[in-house]
Each structure stands twice: as structure tokens, then as C-alpha cells.
Amino acid sequence: xxxxxxxxxxxxxVEQVVPVADGIxxxxxxxxxxxxxxxxxxxxxxxxxxxxxVKRSYSVVESNHDGTRLVISxxxxxxxxxxxxxxxxxxxxxxxxxxxPLQNFPLRVGARRYILLAGGIGITAIANMxxxxxxxxxxxxxxxxxxxxxxxxxxxxxSELHGERLEVHVDDEGSSLSVPALVGRADADTxxxxxxxxxxxxxxxxxxxxxxxxxxxLRYETFGNSGWxxxxxxxxxxxxxxxxxxxxxxxxxxxxxxxxxxxMMFDCRKGECGLCxxxxxxxxxxxxxxxxxxxxxxxxxxxxxxxxxxxxxTSPTGSRSDAGAGPAVITIEPx
Amino acid sequence: MTxxxxxxxxxxxxxxxxxNAWYVAGWDHEVTRKPMSRRIxxxxxxxxxxxxxxxxxxxxxxxxxxxxxxxxxxxxxDTIQCPYHGIVYNSAGRCVSMPAQETINPSATVPxxxxxxxxxxxxIWMGDPTLADPDLVPDMHQMTSDEWAGDGLTIHAACNxxxxxxxxxxxxxxxxxxxxxxxxxxxxxxxxxxxxxxxxVTVTRWMHNIDAPPFWLKNMRDKFPGFEGKVDRWQIxxxxxxxxxxxxxxxxxxxxxxxxxxxxxxxNGFVMNTITPETDRSSHYFWAFMRNYAxxxxxxxxxxxxxxxxxxxxxxxMLMAQQAAIDANPDYEFYNLNIDSGGMWVxxxxxxxxxxxxxxxxxx
Numbered sequence: 151x152x153x154x155x156x157x158x159x160x161x162x163x164v165e166q167v168v169p170v171a172d173g174i175x176x177x178x179x180x181x182x183x184x185x186x187x188x189x190x191x192x193x194x195x196x197x198x199x200x201x202x203x204v205k206r207s208y209s210v211v212e213s214n215h216d217g218t219r220l221v222i223s224x225x226x227x228x229x230x231x232x233x234x235x236x237x238x239x240x241x242x243x244x245x246x247x248x249x250x251p252l253q254n255f256p257l258r259v260g261a262r263r264y265i266l267l268a269g270g271i272g273i274t275a276i277a278n279m280x281x282x283x284x285x286x287x288x289x290x291x292x293x294x295x296x297x298x299x300x301x302x303x304x305x306x307x308x309s310e311l312h313g314e315r316l317e318v319h320v321d322d323e324g325s326s327l328s329v330p331a332l333v334g335r336a337d338a339d340t341x342x343x344x345x346x347x348x349x350x351x352x353x354x355x356x357x358x359x360x361x362x363x364x365x366x367x368l369r370y371e372t373f374g375n376s377g378w379x380x381x382x383x384x385x386x387x388x389x390x391x392x393x394x395x396x397x398x399x400x401x402x403x404x405x406x407x408x409x410x411x412x413x414m415m416f417d418c419r420k421g422e423c424g425l426c427x428x429x430x431x432x433x434x435x436x437x438x439x440x441x442x443x444x445x446x447x448x449x450x451x452x453x454x455x456x457x458x459x460x461x462x463x464t465s466p467t468g469s470r471s472d473a474g475a476g477p478a479v480i481t482i483e484p485x
Numbered sequence: 486m487t488x489x490x491x492x493x494x495x496x497x498x499x500x501x502x503x504x505n506a507w508y509v510a511g512w513d514h515e516v517t518r519k520p521m522s523r524r525i526x527x528x529x530x531x532x533x534x535x536x537x538x539x540x541x542x543x544x545x546x547x548x549x550x551x552x553x554x555x556x557x558x559x560x561x562x563d564t565i566q567c568p569y570h571g572i573v574y575n576s577a578g579r580c581v582s583m584p585a586q587e588t589i590n591p592s593a594t595v596p597x598x599x600x601x602x603x604x605x606x607x608x609i610w611m612g613d614p615t616l617a618d619p620d621l622v623p624d625m626h627q628m629t630s631d632e633w634a635g636d637g638l639t640i641h642a643a644c645n646x647x648x649x650x651x652x653x654x655x656x657x658x659x660x661x662x663x664x665x666x667x668x669x670x671x672x673x674x675x676x677x678x679x680x681x682x683x684x685x686v687t688v689t690r691w692m693h694n695i696d697a698p699p700f701w702l703k704n705m706r707d708k709f710p711g712f713e714g715k716v717d718r719w720q721i722x723x724x725x726x727x728x729x730x731x732x733x734x735x736x737x738x739x740x741x742x743x744x745x746x747x748x749x750x751x752x753n754g755f756v757m758n759t760i761t762p763e764t765d766r767s768s769h770y771f772w773a774f775m776r777n778y779a780x781x782x783x784x785x786x787x788x789x790x791x792x793x794x795x796x797x798x799x800x801x802x803m804l805m806a807q808q809a810a811i812d813a814n815p816d817y818e819f820y821n822l823n824i825d826s827g828g829m830w831v832x833x834x835x836x837x838x839x840x841x842x843x844x845x846x847x848x849x
Contacts, residue, residue: 254592256594320620365581366589424586443590
């Protein structure tokens with residue numbers, strides 16, 4: 151798995167765009183500098199939003215053996231700024247700037263047992279892993295969780311490929327996943343790979359720790375785009391820069407501050423590294439921590455946040471029922 | 486300078502190395518609880534053993550700032566600690582501790598390479614780990630068989646690995662490079678047969694009714710004290726891709742039926758060679774000399790090891806000079822002789838492996 155993550159940009163031609171579930175498009179790309187995509191890899195690509203190029207990351211759902219054909223799948227996010235809308239509007243023959251496959255979520259070959267857990271669009275990061283484990287005749291279970299069947303991409307294909315190794319949980323059919331039951335099936339020789347909403351991943355992580363399983367055997371990838379609460383517009387004040395900025399629903403606090411001209415420190419922009427940490431000096435509302443950098447203890451303290459992914463919400467408890475009227479207001483000291 | 490092989494009508498002088506293959510990372514006794522670094526196929530690798538004694542190979546560069554893990558220390562169970570900021574990894578290359586924070590960054594991993602311990606070596610797979618089938622480890626069973634005894638050493642050869650393979654696939658060079666030990670003129674005068682089967686190549690040469698050269702006369706006398714007279718001598722070179730060559734060598738009293746299969750009146754050795762590319766211009770050449778007589782004699786084991794070490798020193802000198810001449814004459818081509826048939830099959834096999842990995846460039 152000697153993964154190198156040098157960003158090599160290239161052009162790619164859109165070969166096909168087809169719907170594969172409610173609001174999810176399957177996009178087949180033909181890169182000009184093909185490189186085989188390892189399971190767990192993703193590509194960064196430039197989308198156009200309001201005429202401006204913006205970088206987005208998408209998992210590689212499948213690739214042929216020499217990487218001349220890469221498949222990604224994109225969910226049209228209602229609260230997005232327009233990146234997914236742009237992707238859904240692609241037509242065959244159109245060209246995009248994309249990177250060669252990048253790897254932050256490598257699959258280790260040789261574990262005794264695997265559980266793969268995909269929540270919703272998270273299947274895009276997991277599907278290729280499942281295909282490789284099937285080819286290697288590994289002992290694996292693919293657990294696929296969704297709100298409704300019509301919103302779950304690739305169900306038929308996965309069912310055909312994985313047969314009884316595929317386990318499907320659908321909320322609106324009353325077959326929701328029991329996280330304790332799932333984690334209860336893991337032992338010291340099991341590796342669990344997951345990609346999905348942060349609520350699901352937090353629940354698995356907490357149960358994994360409670361069960362005293364080795365944390366390094368729990369593998370996950372986060373693109374930092376989901377939280378415990380729906381994103382709300384909020385206001386951030388930075389006395390140091392004499393700034394008051396409104397953070398819209400479809401924009402991160404880091405982006406909004408950058409837009410306003412603040413020079414911010416950051417690196418991963420997905421809540422992993424902790425470099426974009428800011429200190430909270432005043433808050434009306436609550437923090438929706440969406441990072442994996444802080445421990446639960448640190449998140450509860452509420453004194454710092456990773457502004458690349460985490461947001462402010464109006465409710466003091468975070469619950470809908472006591473949501474406040476106005477936007478949440480947060481005052482910070484940046485690093 | 487990077488080595489590039491092409492599909493071409495001329496012979497590639499040196500070759501890049503296939504990555505989807507097992508190479509020897511080290512002797513089993515070299516890999517210990519104290520981490521070591523070795524460059525393999527152009528990549529620095531940290532090698533160590535877990536508390537349970539299992540060999541581990543990780544990329545020798547910490548995820549954080551690329552400090553060499555081999556300068557760190559092994560910790561509990563299967564872990565190793567980076568010497569710089571104390572980040573700890575397990576044998577799968579996953580971070581298990583980041584001392585300066587309460588959580589672990591999920592991206593924090595270093596590449597972990599599949600390893601297999603077999604035939605007194607630790608083998609490593611540098612390519613696609615999903616293809617790393619332990620059944621593909623080349624056969625070197627004489628290294629651990631009860632019927633064979635012996636030992637070997639490692640040569641650090643300052644040349645591309647293909648040049649070592651060429652050297653071993655055609656032994657007519659013995660007459661000129663090793664004239665004082667195993668060389669004799671009958672080598673280049675005698676006929677040989679080359680057979681290619683899949684990823685294996687065999688070159689067989691028999692020399693009938695000849696004088697035993699000094700090395701073999703000594704071995705005959707170890708088994709048959711006071712031996713005098715002519716011998717039948719054989720060399721059967723067995724190549725297995727990508728770079729393992731075991732050579733069945735020996736002499737028997739002339740006319741006692743060795744060519745027909747009765748080697749009882751002779752001495753038999755296996756020269757075990759396996760070459761690991763270090764860089765495009767250097768190789769780790771692991772060898773051993775195994776014998777099937779006087780199995781209990783450590784004296785003979787040591788004498789043979791030291792004797793062969795001296796012989797191989799002569800090869801090393803030639804190979805280094807050859808690589809230097811290749812580099813100094815980039816516009817001169819290689820030409821081939823009939824005696825190169827074994828080495829040429831090796832090149833053909835390696836080129837097909839490289840092509841399968843998409844690493845054989847089209848001819849310029």
C-alpha cells in the first residue's frame with residue numbers, strides 16, 4: 151500500500167452521467183494520465199461555483215485495472231453551495247481537471263475479519279474495498295445503511311456481487327442498524343472500515359471504545375461534511391481582525407473567514423489535523439462539533455473548535471425543540 | 486538517473502525491477518527487536534520484530550515529518566515509536582498513539598509491506614499487496630532442508646540487479662574471472678542446453694572426464710579422502726522470476742554415472758542466490774552455498790562459505806566495473822552471444838512482468 155499522495159492534476163473526459171438513486175448520479179471519467187485507483191482512494195476535482203473554480207473530493211467507487219475508467223458518485227446536497235449541482239449538470243464529452251487517485255483510507259490486506267460499514271453516500275468509499283475483499287476471498291461483511299431503498303445507490307449491484315455478505319438496513323422499513331449489535335460482532339482480529347454520516351461514525355466510535363476494542367482497527371474517512379445538526383447560518387466575530395462575518399448554510403466558518411480576508415491557519419479542511427483550531431471567547435447558541443480531532447471530553451469543554459468543519463447552532467442544547475430565533479453568534483480568537 | 490526499459494530491437498542493458506514479486510529483505514537473523522533500515526526497490530524500509538517474533542516491514546519514514554522509524558525503538562506488542570515526536574505505529578502501519586493530542590488522526594498511517602519468513606530469509610512484497618500470495622515465494626528449500634548444510638553472506642553489489650542475473654545465468658565467465666578456483670577452459674568449450682518453462686529458466690552444462698579445479702578437488706577430498714583422477718562436472722542453473730537462481734553444481738568420479746543420475750560417487754552443492762534491487766544502480770545479493778555431504782561439519786561450512794565469498798568478490802569487482810562502463814558509454818549498445826540464451830530468457834520474462842505492471846516504456 152505504498153501510497154503516495156502527490157497531487158498530480160490532469161484532465162478527464164466525462165464519459166457518462168446516470169442517476170443511480172434519488173439525487174445520486176454515477177459519473178464515469180476517463181483520465182488523461184490514468185493510474186489504478188486503490189480501494190479507499192479518492193480524487194480531488196475542480197468544480198465551478200458562480201464561475202469560480204472550487205476543489206471537491208470524491209471517492210472512487212470503481213476503477214478498471216489500469217485506471218483508464220474511474221467512477222465516482224455524487225449526491226445532490228440540498229444545502230450545498232453548488233458543487234454537487236455542477237457535478238449533476240455534467241454532460242458526456244465535458245472535460246474536468248482532476249487529480250490522479252489520492253489515498254487517505256487504505257485497506258489493509260491480511261486482517262482475519264472485516265466489517266465494512268457504509269451509511270448513505272458513504273458507500274462510494276466502501277464499495278471498492280468490498281470488491282477487493284471479495285476477490286481476495288477474505289472474511290468480510292458489508293453493512294449498508296440508508297434512509298430508504300430509493301436513496302441507496304448500487305443496492306442491486308452490491309447484492310449481486312456480495313450475496314449473503316451484504317447486510318442492508320433501511321430506516322423507513324424499520325430495519326435500522328443497531329450499532330451495539332454491529333460492534334458486538336467485532337473481536338480483536340476484526341477491522342471495521344466505515345464511511346457515512348458523523349452521527350453514525352460517532353456512535354460506532356463510542357461503542358468501539360466501550361467494547362475495549364483496539365482503536366487502530368477502526369478505520370474511517372471523513373470529508374467533514376456532516377454534523378449532528380443541520381447547518382444553520384450563524385455569525386462569527388473576530389475582535390483581533392475587527393471582523394463580523396455571516397457564515398451561510400453552505401459555507402464553512404473557515405471559508406467565510408477567508409472570504410472576508412482573514413488569514414487563517416489550516417491544513418486538512420476535514421476536521422482531522424486540528425490546525426484550524428480557534429478559541430471560543432463568547433457564544434450564544436451551541437457548537438456542532440464535526441471534527442474527529444477532539445476527544446469527546448474536549449468537545450464538551452466547548453472552549454475550542456475546528457473552524458474548517460464545526461459550526462454554531464442556535465439551540466443552547468443543540469436540540470431542535472429549543473432552537474432560538476436569531477442566528478447563533480460566536481466570538482473567536484484565531485491562532 | 487532512472488532506469489527505463491523499452492520494447493525495442495536492441496537489448497536493454499539494465500532493467501527496472503518488477504514490484505509485484507517477493508524479494509529478500511534480509512536474513513532472518515538480521516531482523517531483530519532493534520529496528521534496521523534497508524533500501525529495497527528504491528524505497529527505504531524499516532525492518533523489526535514484534536514481541537512475538539514476527540517480522541515487520543514498514544516504510545522507513547514517519548507519516549508526520551518523514552523521520553526514519555528505523556532510528557526509533559520497538560515498543561510493546563507489535564509497535565514502533567518514531568524517534569522524533571514519539572508517534573507510535575503498529576505492525577499494520579497504523580498510528581496507535583499521538584503523544585501531543587487526545588485522539589489519533591485517522592489518516593495517520595505509514596505503508597506496511599507484506600512479509601513472509603521462509604528459507605532463512607525475510608521476504609518482502611513491495612508492489613500491490615492484494616497480489617502478495619506467499620505461494621509465490623521462489624523455491625529455495627535447500628536452505629532449510631535436513632539434507633543440506635551450509636551458510637552464506639550478503640554482497641552489496643554496485644550494479645543493476647539484471648547484471649548479477651546475467652552473471653549467474655552464464656558461467657563461462659568462471660574461466661576468466663575465477664581462474665584460480667573454479668574456472669577451467671572446458672567451461673566455454675562444453676555444450677549447454679537452455680530450457681524455458683513459464684517463469685523459470687534452466688541452463689544445463691556437463692563437462693565430461695576433466696580435471697577437477699582446485700575448489701572441487703578440495704570438496705572431493707573432503708568426502709573421498711585422497712581422491713585423485715578425472716571427474717564429470719555439472720552446472721545446472723535454475724532461475725525463478727524475478728531474481729532467484731539456485732545452481733546445482735558438483736563433480737563425480739568420471740564415468741560413474743552422474744550424468745545418468747547416480748551422483749553417489751561425487752559431491753553436490755547448491756549455490757543459492759537471490760538478488761534484491763536496492764536502487765536502479767545497486768543490489769543486495771544474498772547467497773549461500775549448501776552441500777549434501779559432511780552435514781555435521783561446521784569446519785566445512787565455514788571453509789565453503791569463506792571460499793565462495795572469495796570467488797564472489799571477483800564477480801563483485803567485475804559487476805561494478807561493468808556498471809560503470811555502461812554508465813560511461815550511454816550511446817553504446819549491448820550485443821548478444823549464443824552463451825547468453827539463459828540470461829536473455831530472464832530478460833524476456835522480466836520484461837513481460839514489467840509490461841504487466843505497465844512499467845515497460847514503448848520503444849523511443
